[in-house]
Amino acid sequence: MSRRIELHDLSCYYGNRKVVDRITMTIEPKSVTAIIGPSGCGKSTLLRAINRLHETLPGARVEGRVLLDGDNIYDRSIDVVDVRRIVGMVFQRPNPFPTMSIHDNVAAGLKLAGVRRRDLDDIVEKALIAVHLWNEVKDRLRRPASALSGGQQQRLCIARAIAVQPEVLLMDEPCSALDPISTLAIEDLIAELKNDFTVVIVTHNMQQAARVSDMTAFVTVDGPGHPGRLVEYADTKTLFSVPADKRTEDYITGRVG
């Protein structure tokens, strides 16, 4: 299960400050789409608008539409809780619930959704297997999640996100707080995840974007204080080998940013 995401003229604001300016793009199901760009270009904000997490910050609001298989998630009739269950998210810093055990962390979303207790263990196991964490933690499922290493915690967070069977998985620089080996493990995992989910990943690391994604979007700003705009959105190979826009070329060859 996975869905097509369409952004139509999507703008994001913090109070009066516009940080993302009228972005329109279509993200295909069962693919990995990377959003790259210099820091402060609004790429994380853009990502957070796709599961309506942006609006939880004070003064933040969104204009435009985000369609999930044709349904506008910002429509009045759509419940935000529904959106977030369908669109899961993994954050920059691993954020397992520190007081919960490994098992309970993975089961957290399931319990909210009312999955029956006897089904829990099974789903938790599958999710942990899917993120290649099962063998490492199967003997200490009841131990606190805070005892895991950073890379393990991040994989735990991915397991927590996919356990509720979302259709889209958003990843906000999921490797930026991790060591190279953990990063590699997560990148391999992303390649597998696209078999089941539509994955959108924000990264400031161009090599990573080139390695993991099918499509790449380049977002940048005209200058400090300006909102982020979509410059180029293309097949990853094309974007990195023959960029159509001068700014993209400057960025990927390291001349700016």
Added chain:
Amino acid sequence: MKSPMRVGTRETHDRATPRAQTRRRAIGDVLFERSVWLAACAVLALLIAVAAFLVWRSIPAIRQDSANFLTTRTWLPDDTPPVFGVAAIAFGTALSATVALVLAVPVAIGSAIFVTQYVPPRVGVWLGYCLDLLAAVPSVVYGLWGMLWLVPAMTPIQHGLATTLGFLPFFADPQGLTRQASRSIFVVGIVLAAMIIPIIAAVTREVIRQVDPGLREAAWALGATRWEMVRIAILPASKLGIAGAVLLGLGRALGETIAVALVLGTSFAVDFHLLVFGKNTIAANIATQFAEAGSLGRSALIASGLVLFAMTMLTTLLARAIIYRSGSRERSAFA
């Protein structure tokens, strides 16, 4: 704006005698550091002095007490022989503080959650100030209001509770006393609750604010409703700090004097009848007896104050230790 001036002074000084200058400044530094260090020591000495003076001045009373100071219920220090003990008033102190906590804790934690999680931050800060203002109202005003408005207002309610729920030991009214205006532990508990809600709420607010925002986001991203977010992300991460906040409120309720002295009818009963007139607390007993007491009487009151000091210090010590361990030293002007 000031920096050019400073540069100027420095240059003139340097031009005078650089070495003498350095030494004088070094002395200035040492003196300054010494004096603020002394101030810190003075504050510690002050705390020790409080304990020392109370112990010293209560020894004569405890020596002359013809009964056991800790287990006796009566308070007749100026009789011959003097008979007094803290059993009844210590019990009343603990009972009134407990009632206050039971009433205050849900309200305080609920309002702290409300102002931090349910309203926009800017509004929340101002609503928080409103709660703090509650703590700024002097206890004598609470006492006045409790005595002249709350006691009459609560009389029918207390009587109703006693007649309908009188089978519960806490609400029992064996002698039918609640028919008249009842200056009871229950009413005192309400007044004390109103006074400690802002303290518990202020600390809880601060503790909640320290919760890693990443946890909130994690809960949101799992599709939690606002309440579920509070339940799985906020409360587990802040429960230690909230426990400290509650203990801090307990300490304040134990030591409250004037509101209790004005509202509570005095007796030295030891029972759990919350709705009935009377009982007494250590602090209120000191306030009401001090003016009329003889020298042994005052000494006895000091001894009871020592017991109160010990009770509140232990509570506060524990509260602060818990709050420290929870990693958030809250900062409220009023807590």
Added chain:
Amino acid sequence: MTTATPLWVHRRRYRRRRWTARLAALAVGSAFLLAVVPLILVLTYTIARGLPHFSWVFFTHSLAGVPPSQAGGGIAAATIGSLEQVGLASLIGLPLGLAVAVYLAEYGTGRLATVTRFLVDVMTGIPSIVAGLFAYTFIVISLHQGFSGLAAAIALSLLMVPIIVRSAEDILAGIPRTLREAGYALGLRRWRVVVSIVLPAARSGLITGAMLAVARIAGETAPLLLTAFDNSYINANPFRGQQSALPLFIYNQAQQAYQPAIDRAWAAAATLVLAITGIYIIARLLTLRKSGAHRV
């Protein structure tokens, strides 16, 4: 992964979750209302009962020669006493508290600092009546000074110091490091940096903290019972002899069985409440102005 649980389970359960969420919102919202209800009741009732008894005589006369059963007399002695006691307490408490805060914020890294910080926090838990007992045992009986405004001021300053230390340390710690470094870069000694750069930069926050502390101790009654002891006559000398104070006036009048005395208690309570909330609001507006300036 395969779908282990059919979606309709989520759907049906979701209705319940939404209701729980609504109930919870209602509960915490009413908790807040419940918390401010006493505030509104106490403030409005006190002012409604007190204002009608405000008069020229009430503010300019003492209670001398006025029996509890008769109307007349006022809070002149109490106001003078309160101002002197709170003033003296501030004179002791503010510098001491500020010095300790400077120690903690600027020099406090060692063991003593940790202990001091912790014990200052613990000191906030000293019941006001115990502070009164301390001043009584120390000043009144051990130093044979008798009851006086000074003894009251000592008790009040004991309550004031921890409040000042906590708020001031917090504000000093919030002064950006770069400001201090700018001072050092100019070749200033550490104490000069503190005195001429850090403290001025923290001024408005420190003033707010001081005002809140004054508001807090101005209404304390319990310690005054054991130290100032009340006086119907005006005693303008805080160093010798019993003194009145507003909270004491309220307490003693409230315990009389006569309506004129009760009326006086309400009027004095209204005066005190207006003064304290006034100080509180001004203090808060000061911080508002400051943070507004920051934002611009």
